[in-house]
Amino acid sequence: MSPGREKTTYPDLFRIPAFPRLAGGVMLARTASQMMQLTLVLFVLQRFHSPTLAGITVFLAIVPGIATSPLAGALLDRHGRVRLITLDYLVGAASLLAIAGLDIAGRLNPVALLPIVAVSSLTYSLSNSGARSLLPLIVPKPLWDRANALDSIAYAVTIGAGPALAGVLTASSGPRVALLVTAALFVLAAGLMAALPEPVVPSRTGGVLAEARAGLTHVLVRNRTLRGVALVVSLMNIGLGVLLVAIPVMVFQRLHGSPVFVGQLWAIYGLASVPSALLFGRVNTEGRERTVMAICGFATGLGVALLAVAGSTWVVAGAMLVAGLANGPFDVSMFSLRQRRTDPAWFGRAFAVSMGVNWAGQPVGSAMSGPLIHLGAVGCLSCRGSLRDVRRGPHVAGYPFRKRG
Numbered sequence: 001m002s003p004g005r006e007k008t009t010y011p012d013l014f015r016i017p018a019f020p021r022l023a024g025g026v027m028l029a030r031t032a033s034q035m036m037q038l039t040l041v042l043f044v045l046q047r048f049h050s051p052t053l054a055g056i057t058v059f060l061a062i063v064p065g066i067a068t069s070p071l072a073g074a075l076l077d078r079h080g081r082v083r084l085i086t087l088d089y090l091v092g093a094a095s096l097l098a099i100a101g102l103d104i105a106g107r108l109n110p111v112a113l114l115p116i117v118a119v120s121s122l123t124y125s126l127s128n129s130g131a132r133s134l135l136p137l138i139v140p141k142p143l144w145d146r147a148n149a150l151d152s153i154a155y156a157v158t159i160g161a162g163p164a165l166a167g168v169l170t171a172s173s174g175p176r177v178a179l180l181v182t183a184a185l186f187v188l189a190a191g192l193m194a195a196l197p198e199p200v201v202p203s204r205t206g207g208v209l210a211e212a213r214a215g216l217t218h219v220l221v222r223n224r225t226l227r228g229v230a231l232v233v234s235l236m237n238i239g240l241g242v243l244l245v246a247i248p249v250m251v252f253q254r255l256h257g258s259p260v261f262v263g264q265l266w267a268i269y270g271l272a273s274v275p276s277a278l279l280f281g282r283v284n285t286e287g288r289e290r291t292v293m294a295i296c297g298f299a300t301g302l303g304v305a306l307l308a309v310a311g312s313t314w315v316v317a318g319a320m321l322v323a324g325l326a327n328g329p330f331d332v333s334m335f336s337l338r339q340r341r342t343d344p345a346w347f348g349r350a351f352a353v354s355m356g357v358n359w360a361g362q363p364v365g366s367a368m369s370g371p372l373i374h375l376g377a378v379g380c381l382s383c384r385g386s387l388r389d390v391r392r393g394p395h396v397a398g399y400p401f402r403k404r405g
Contacts, residue, residue, distance in 0.1 A: 010146055010281075018138045018196055019147075025192035026131050027154050029089050032185035034162025036096065037061065038266070039182060040117065041248055042166070042259050043175040053110060055245050055368070060117045062362055065124030069356025072125035074211035076348030080198045081130040081137075086190045088127035093186035095120030100179045129352035136339050136347065137199040145336055149281020152331035156277060156324070159270030167263025215349030219357065225341040226350060229334060230357035236297060237358065239304055241365020247307075255313055265320050272324025273331070280329040289337035296330035299323075 013019050040061065044054040065072075076084060095116050102108040132151070139147045169178035219226045247265060251257040280292070303323030310316045342350045 010150070013139065013143055013147055013150065016138060021192055021196055022131070022134065022138065023150065023154065025085075025089075025189045025196075026151075027158060028185050028192065029092075029127060029131075029189035030155060030158035031162045031165070032089075032092065032182045032189065034158050034266075035166040035178065035182040035185070036092070037244065038163040038166040038248075038263065039170060039175055039178040041245060042170050042262070044113075045248060045252070046170075046175070048110065051245055051249050054248075057114065057117055058241065058244055058362075059364075060114055061121050062124075062359060063121070064118050065121040065128070066356040066360050068122055069125040069129065069352045070212035070216050070349070071208065072123075072356075073129060073215045073349035073352025074208045076126065076130050076133060076352060077211065077346075078208065081134045081348070082193060082196045082198045084123075084126040085130040085134070086194045088123040088130075089186045089190035089193065091120060091123045093183040093190070096179045096183040096186070100176055100183070103176055103179075125352050125356055129348070129355045132335070132355065133347040133351040134199065136344070144339055145332065146281045148335035148339070149277045149328075149332050151335060152277040152281075152328055153274050155331065156270045156273030156328060159266055159273075161267065161270070163266035163270075164263035167259040167261070171259045211349060215346070215353045218346060218350055219353040223341060223350070225337065226354050229338060230354055232293070232297070233334065233358040234361040236300070237361030238365040238368075239301075239361075241362035242368060243304070243307070244362070244365075250307070250316075254311070255316065257313070261313070265316060268317055269320040269324040269327070272321050273328035275328070276325050277328030277332055280332045286336070286340065289333040292329050292333040293337075296326040296333075299326035300330070 037058065040057050041054045044050060044057050072084075098116050099108065099113065102112055135147055135151060136144060165181070166178050169175075169181060219230065221227075248259070248262045251262050251265070255261070300323045303319045303321075303326065306319035306322070307316060310319060338351070338354060
């Protein structure tokens with residue numbers, strides 16, 4: 001190592017005092033978020049027997065958070081990230097407890113469920129973009145690629161662990177238990193996050209609404225890189241939104257599987273990202289981010305295309321494996337590109353708006369998924385099970401559940 005050159009190894013990250021606690025809190029919260037999404041989808045499919053309602057539920061779990069992301073970014077830059085991230089984790093726990101409580105009382109129906117889901121998503125940008133904007137404030141710039149690799153790995157692991165745990169809990173103990181366990185994880189994450197020191201950043205003097213508008217203008221007009229990333233990722237996330245609902249329906253109807261297998265498929269996708277992200281975290285991606293993102297996006301598309309024609313569990317698992325392997329390098333490159341092209345004074349607002357626009361495709365895809373699934377059920381003879389079967393719900397042991405859970 002040349003004199004004066006900063007070390008850039010993975011162990012160096014964990015020598016930063018705040019990093020282990022931040023990583024632990026984010027891991028728990030992301031696991032809870034992934035559990036919450038799949039548990040809600042499985043709940044709606046098994047309780048109300050409606051892919052369309054499942055898509056609307058996912059839509060409402062995301063869109064309000066996207067709509068409020070500019071305001072969330074302005075608040076993060078003004079009032080501190082740690083306390084606002086903690087607030088969102090507690091809101092997530094409270095919403096799950098409310099759903100479980102109404103279920104226990106026998107009063108849970110779509111009219112009660114959908115507003116709770118929508119309200120719980122209002123604060124989501126505070127933690128989602130807050131954690132990402134907190135990372136470059138506590139990690140030195142030479143360690144950004146490695147920190148982003150671990151961030152991508154953490155997200156990949158939670159994509160695998162969260163749905164797998166949700167599937168097992170739903171199949172073995174019912175969705176009510178899955179909701180309560182998820183709420184407990186949010187509470188634990190809030191406890192870890194609340195103990196973090198607040199990083200010192202320049203104070204803001206403008207109005208919150210004015211700064212929210214400035215964040216929108218910065219991402220969508222002034223910063224060409226952030227605008228391009230938002231367009232590409234939002235288009236890719238339309239497919240993710242469709243898959244979130246389509247994969248459970250495909251497993252239940254075409255493959256005659258169970259919620260456990262749904263969770264296992266997302267586990268394959270998430271865990272496959274780990275080795276590829278770890279490898280690319282060791283590479284300096286500066287100047288090559290776009291090339292890596294283009295190659296990985298193409299590979300992801302090939303993997304998803306296989307799902308459309310897959311007729312066996314092995315082909316479906318292989319398709320998720322291919323998509324997952326491509327996800328790791330894509331995330332590392334995209335996160336680093338966004339950090340390098342954003343001034344630290346804009347981290348909160350720019351990241352919140354950028355991430356909000358990035359995720360805008362997912363609720364659109366989820367809302368589209370119900371009609372697309374119904375059309376596929378009518379037009380695709382290879383999918384055994386009629387439109388009536390899709391509406392009735394998955395043929396799994398113990399289904400349909402009682403008024404529930």
